Amino acid sequence: MKQKKLVQQQKLLASSHGDHHAVRKGRGMTFSEVRQYQPGDDIRHIDWRVMARTQKTHTKIFVEEHERPTLILAEQTPALFFGSQVRLKTDQVLNIAAILGWVSLQQHERVGGVCFNHRQQIWNAPKKPQQNLLSFLQQAIQLQQQNQKPGVGSHHYWQQALQLLQKNLKPGSKVFLIGDMLQFDENLLTPLKQLRRHAEIVAVHIFDPLDREIPELGWLNIQGFQGQTMRLDSFRKQTRENYRELYQQQWNNVQHAFYGLRIPLVEISNQDHPVKAALQTHLIH
Numbered sequence: 001m002k003q004k005k006l007v008q009q010q011k012l013l014a015s016s017h018g019d020h021h022a023v024r025k026g027r028g029m030t031f032s033e034v035r036q037y038q039p040g041d042d043i044r045h046i047d048w049r050v051m052a053r054t055q056k057t058h059t060k061i062f063v064e065e066h067e068r069p070t071l072i073l074a075e076q077t078p079a080l081f082f083g084s085q086v087r088l089k090t091d092q093v094l095n096i097a098a099i100l101g102w103v104s105l106q107q108h109e110r111v112g113g114v115c116f117n118h119r120q121q122i123w124n125a126p127k128k129p130q131q132n133l134l135s136f137l138q139q140a141i142q143l144q145q146q147n148q149k150p151g152v153g154s155h156h157y158w159q160q161a162l163q164l165l166q167k168n169l170k171p172g173s174k175v176f177l178i179g180d181m182l183q184f185d186e187n188l189l190t191p192l193k194q195l196r197r198h199a200e201i202v203a204v205h206i207f208d209p210l211d212r213e214i215p216e217l218g219w220l221n222i223q224g225f226q227g228q229t230m231r232l233d234s235f236r237k238q239t240r241e242n243y244r245e246l247y248q249q250q251w252n253n254v255q256h257a258f259y260g261l262r263i264p265l266v267e268i269s270n271q272d273h274p275v276k277a278a279l280q281t282h283l284i285h
Contacts, residue, residue: 032061032172033198061171068172069126070104071199072097072113072136073161075179076143078151084210086271090144092206093178094137095274096283100176101133103284113176115140116161117147118154123164126173153183162191173199176283181205181254181265189257196261203258204283205267212247214240 034047037057050058074097080089087095101111111133112126120143124136158179165175175195181203184192195201251267258265266281268274278284 034058034060068174068200069110069112069170070100071126071165071169071173071175072100072111073165073175073177073179074113074115074136074140075157075161076115076117076140076147077153077157077179078118078147078149079153079180079183080206081144081147082150082208083270084208088144089180089206089208089270090147092268092270092272092274094140094144096178096204096206096268096278097140097176098133098137099274099278100283101136104174105130105133112136114161114165115143116157116164117143118151118157119143119146121161121164123168125168153180155183155185155187158183158188159191162188162195166191166195169195169198171198175199175201177201177203179204179206181258181267182211182250184254184257186257189261192261192263196263201261201263202283203263203265204281205254205265206270207267208270213244 034050035058037046037059041059045060045062047058047060074093076090076093080093082089083091097113104111105128108128110126110128112124113136115122115124115136122139122143124132124139126132169175182205192201255265266283268277268281
């Protein structure tokens with residue numbers, strides 16, 4: 001049933017006005033990495049700064065943008081197994097992943113990535129056939145079905161997924177991180193920084209409006225942004241304001257961390273229309 005919805009999502013995307021393109025700097029050549037100079041390298045691409053620092057000739061390597069694979073990291077952990085209205089956050093992750101995947105395929109790019117939950121990580125090598133994307137999404141759905149109830153998030157799940165991606169990453173790839181970005185802390189800055197050296201990254205934070213602001217429902221047991229459990233009296237205005245400020249502070253910290261890594265970060269609600277949200281946040285245009 002969910003795979004059928006994803007195919008319908010493709011048709012909806014294709015029927016949208018105009019041609020949509022994944023976020024990128026336009027066709028041509030894009031910087032990939034710096035390595036030692038080899039016979040035959042274009043001398044115009046010598047990196048003089050690195051050469052001065054190392055006393056060895058290094059050259060900048062560029063790749064054609066249309067050859068870049070698109071890699072998607074789709075989170076399906078219990079931390080996203082929640083939705084107050086419309087759909088689960090895990091479902092919205094799948095929606096956004098499907099949209100980005102279809103757009104990339106329409107641009108004749110290879111699509112793959114890592115889907116993961118609290119139990120395992122699955123690598124799907126980037127390929128052009130449509131069936132490869134459908135297989136990736138189906139694997140993510142199977143991981144979602146392993147969730148029984150909302151649970152505690154952990155940076156460890158992201159750490160393991162990033163390690164698997166790093167192991168299989170080709171320089172010059174485009175990477176989309178889709179999930180709960182509030183789980184990102186200082187433990188993930190190093191692997192993200194390493195990944196950023198070889199890939200262009202965009203992060204998509206999926207949230208439910210109740211994550212930002214709690215309703216007036218009396219005493220509530222609430223899972224904190226870093227996995228801690230809080231018991232709060234939501235009837236108290238000050239409690240609600242403190243919770244709102246706590247969320248905003250955590251979100252500001254994550255924004256600051258991603259900004260320092262030069263990684264674009266956008267947020268999409270699980271109640272948003274997926275295609276409209278992708279357009280409004282410039283994931284596609």
